């Protein structure tokens with residue numbers, strides 16, 4: 001069994017989208033071609049990290065399980081401790097941006113210069129906003145790990161702020177074009193970050209924010225309820241189970257258009273010319289047999305129906321042919337409406353008696369002499385008996 005690496009949000013999403021692509025990336029460690037919009041996002045994140053880092057107490061890491069995280073103001077208020085680093089000016093911010101800039105992955109010089117201008121504008125506007133409305137971060141670009149009920153998880157969190165209510169707010173910067181409040185409310189990424197922060201910090205998470213940098217809009221959501229986190233835990237558990245079982249089947253879809261591994265993927269690989277003719281004949285034969293199979297199934301059904309009608313009219317169950325005897329068999333099954341059965345059992349405190357809801361389970365209850373006869377009668381009335389007739393062949397013509 002392969003060692004399962006800790007799941008990040010993007011690794012979890014990749015496996016969900018296509019297990020084979022996950023294998024190419026995380027097992028085979030194949031590189032992907034750089035893309036301009038990823039490079040852009042990376043550069044903006046690194047500049048924002050440098051910008052906000054001086055606002056974080058350098059020694060603010062958790063010193064003890066129950067110790068509250070300090071903001072810079074709280075730390076600064078302590079006598080005898082050195083002054084915090086000065087916050088950078090707008091010119092220094094732009095110089096940092098120029099140093100961090102990378103041309104990787106842009107499709108043309110025009111595209112690169114468009115992105116570069118967008119980055120300058122976006123950083124300056126956000127800088128002005130931050131100067132006016134300074135956050136109280138306790139961590140920036142923090143790598144957190146946890147074991148979430150058996151699932152190893154990790155993630156880099158852009159920023160963790162102290163809220164006025166004394167809790168923590170998780171902030172994730174987004175450079176994408178469009179973003180809505182629903183994105184923040186439904187983001188699995190923010191849910192996972194909540195788990196990571198709750199596992200590593202003593203203080204509660206009071207808010208989750210996707211920060212849309214292009215419009216300077218914080219899209220805020222309340223912390224997830226336990227039920228929502230349990231849903232994500234189930235989904236991540238399914239992914240971990242798949243990785244442990246080495247289930248790496250391709251899952252083709254629209255996402256294939258941006259996959260760098262199409263030449264290695266069986267969904268896109270073409271048949272070698274030397275094998276083309278042999279495989280073409282196999283496919284043609286398969287197609288013919290498939291059509292024949294459908295025609296035979298229809299004919300078999302029609303013949304059985306005609307035999308059944310004739311046997312009904314004559315009142316016989318055994319019909320001799322030339323080589324074998326057709327014998328009519330009967331199959332019977334009870335079906336119950338669980339929508340009616342369950343309330344009846346709940347009223348009598350017996351809901352545990354029908355846990356799986358199978359008809360056999362209900363039949364056992366109806367037959368159980370220890371159960372109140374009136375209840376058994378009511379449950380029995382919700383059922384219907386279904387009888388199915390079918391024909392089998394036995395050896396040799398019968399004497400009859």
Ligand code: SF4
Nearest residue numbers: 018250252256259265
């Ligand atoms: S091409 Fe599509 S199906 Fe194949 S590995 Fe890539 S994403 Fe998966």
